[in-house]
Amino acid sequence: MKIALVQFNPIVGDIANNARKIVERVLEAAQSGANLVVFPELALIGYSHHDLLDNAYVVDGIEDALAWIHRHIPQDVAAVVGTVVRNPSESGKKLFNSAAFLESGRPVQYVHKMLLPTYDVYDEYRYFEPAKGQSPIEYKGIKLGIHVCEDMWNLSKYSTYHMYERNPVDELVEQGAELLINLSASPFSHGRHQLRTELIQDICAVHHLPFLLANQVGANTELIFDGDSRVHGPNGELLRCAPSFEETILYWDTHDLAPCQDPAHDKIEDIRDALVCGIREYVSKSGIFPSVLIGLSGGIDSAVTAALAVEALGAQRVMGITMPSAYSSAGSVSDSIELANNLGIVCHTIPIETAVSAFEGMLEPLFEGTSVGIAEENIQARTRGVALMAVSNKFGHLVLTTGNKSEMAMGYATLYGDMSGGLAVLADVFKTDVYRLAEFMNAEALHDLIPRATIDKPPSAELRPDQKDEDSLPPYPILDEVLRLYVEERLDVHSICERTGHAEAFVLGLLQAVDRNEYKRKQAPPGLRVSSKAFGTGRRIPLVMKFDRKSVDVLKLEGNEV
């Protein structure tokens, strides 16, 4: 049997067009001789649908579209399509997250998802009832162990949050499954390719069955899907692997057990590819802005953001603006112009002094007698924000923000200033990795696409004379390590001190800064997710809260005295 795994890129909510594309792919695969065509999880509504599924009329639309697809399946072909199915029971969540097995002229068979991730960016129990069980579907004499995404992830080695009671893959094999087929909508984070390979090899080591994975590709707001669809042989060896971040159809004949080369994956290259995909898709799928606008400061973040945008959209659809103030270094403009020339993008210069002076004049009666500080620094950043947004509103460019994960963590950014924009490209990339991205892109370009001066200069917000990031923040390699342990590994102050050797007061100060700045992140634009724990929908921290590590320790000691 020839199987086609469709690495599919749905638009969230665009049910009718997703359905049309699904039928097109089925017909294409059938023409190539495939008898079984597998689509990713929830291909019809797209991942992540969020609360669209709270609306009965959306579910009606999905049912209608699935029926339409079913009527268009040709003879001698079966399609497996990720969709939602209403739960007929009077109790429990109203929907199942299901794989629909569609053959011409035969009733639809369903496999409902058993394990529903409800952590990090996943909210599946918000919508879906977990299935009580699954059974293989027999097709052309082969028992297919069809299951959905998380159903394959219940091995303790890979469970960050918790284990589930059931193991759907084991149960399918117990019922005679001969081929394991997983429909996924599994987002990218760096290291994910290798993790999937290891997990599937662990499953194959137990069950000695071929394993097929069809994953969503493309990006939807903050979530980027790499695809990385693949076929593993019964001993876990990789037989087919789809290119990452591209729509494609992966064909495999069940008799062909010749292994393929495992495509090399490099963390920084993957992040670059993911961000390029994320920008391109946000612009194309939102369909509002044909082009993007970036405030160029001469610094590394805006330079890397611009270079990524050019890869995503082409130089014609990227515009830079440099907005010098009294405190800007000469390099702020000259390095930006060099960058723009290297990238081939238009760059305008809008000096902000007149507006900054106007604000200072307007506010003078109120501010008289106070000393210059944060308020004045923020006026500069916000004046730039107003100018950028005015150009965006006037000409219809999407503003990309340039803040990195280190800054977002520490609140080292100005709300309504440099945080103004529609998409935060580097929000999940630590500053040290932003430098690595710059070096990687320069190496690939075989010249300094991003000017050497931009890479070499000490980072600065340039909001007051001779300001440097290191006046306010620890050196980035030190900062990023602490932030990674706190945000991504969720360690507390004591464990971080043990791991790093830093003093407790130093680490505590950083952690408190992260907590205190949640209110800024609440109002940040969506950020492209490239790590296993990004700020945004996957990390929900109360804005108003006091978690005081010390006071609990005091309480414990007191308790012992009673």
Add this chain to the structure above:
Amino acid sequence: MKIALVQFNPIVGDIANNARKIVERVLEAAQSGANLVVFPELALIGYSHHDLLDNAYVVDGIEDALAWIHRHIPQDVAAVVGTVVRNPSESGKKLFNSAAFLESGRPVQYVHKMLLPTYDVYDEYRYFEPAKGQSPIEYKGIKLGIHVCEDMWNLSKYSTYHMYERNPVDELVEQGAELLINLSASPFSHGRHQLRTELIQDICAVHHLPFLLANQVGANTELIFDGDSRVHGPNGELLRCAPSFEETILYWDTHDLAPCQDPAHDKIEDIRDALVCGIREYVSKSGIFPSVLIGLSGGIDSAVTAALAVEALGAQRVMGITMPSAYSSAGSVSDSIELANNLGIVCHTIPIETAVSAFEGMLEPLFEGTSVGIAEENIQARTRGVALMAVSNKFGHLVLTTGNKSEMAMGYATLYGDMSGGLAVLADVFKTDVYRLAEFMNAEALHDLIPRATIDKPPSAELRPDQKDEDSLPPYPILDEVLRLYVEERLDVHSICERTGHAEAFVLGLLQAVDRNEYKRKQAPPGLRVSSKAFGTGRRIPLVMKFDRKSVDVLKLEGNEV
């Protein structure tokens, strides 16, 4: 037996201080002769804790604090405290949401929550394993049917999202419970008092047992808790009811079956009380800003926001700024000054013309030859935003935004302009209800606290000559009805047309505007929630999506032709 229901106001995450307050309340209640002291759901960590509970060190802190509380329970008293408990099983979510039954010198007994709301603002399955069962706890010869919040809500009449398989209250009664005790962290929405009464009366009509409810009070970011703790007699009659929005202890002797008066609840008065609570608590619990700052436009939204802030904080802690531009009416300043005088607050005037002109000059080389439009209107709104934030940064006032639910729905607001601020007071109040709030507050004040001119003038953003809201939006009574049906009742275009008699194209246009402006709401400050469906954490809509109602209809028709 004398029972104390503690209407408790925790600070989220402030485990040690919440523990101290819990012990203080237990001792106070014991001194008043209570033998059983009941606290709300999750009193120790506070609702809503969000992802604080993903951190093992936070759970450690809760365990330590509960042990400390336990050691401080006096003789002959039991306390029931909402807390989290680790799930000892290797599979399933790592925590239970539990009621801990604490007596001096005896092991803690736990009742774990069975029904875990995971919809709207609730994410409980993100953290908690549902209990497989509950049993009554016998104390002083009475079998107590202790359960937690949602455990009482599984009656189809009251289930908006779905039913659960089990009914914990029924199961407790089957096991001999003689007194039903619910620990809640049940947020306010208008109409909630009456809904709780009806639900409990329906339960009592079946089981003929007294029903006690201890609910959280106070506000945490967007969620406002009214408390509304109560005791119902075996036939459902109200025996005790705590005042809303106040910390208190409600005492009841199990022999006392004399009914009390059901406190009157008026929608607008409740909303007023809730918003006052929400402002006061955000300011006091965030602990960063002693005071608030409001941009006064002479319009109804900023006037009502200022009046609410004065009720919450006192006039000394509220400051107004009026920021006239070339397009501002004379009333913009004079009505604001009249309001400020009525409220007794300081009001500064900062004309914005110089900064607006400076921006226009800066941008002229780029904007030359374009016609004046949205870009220029937004420059005015954003110039006001910069000025407000500068004053906030300089003097440490929290900026309150003034946009109402109708505007937030339609995107009739400027990002980084009038949307700049830390808390959106009216974000869940439709414009028509903002007028009702104004009239209510004036009636209560026995004079026009909010100037009559502010109430009577046609709403306008005053961003271009003679602009009126009705140039861009339908009249608010019509708009608000459609928005309520779409956002709160989750109806689609067809049902809304049927209900209202409006033309399909008209309704569709409004719904599309709501969908299209999700990106603005993503970056809005948190809004106080007073309805059953507010924008924010309870309504999660993908930013990048296309839900096209028409295209599915087309698909259906096509399908029939095949």
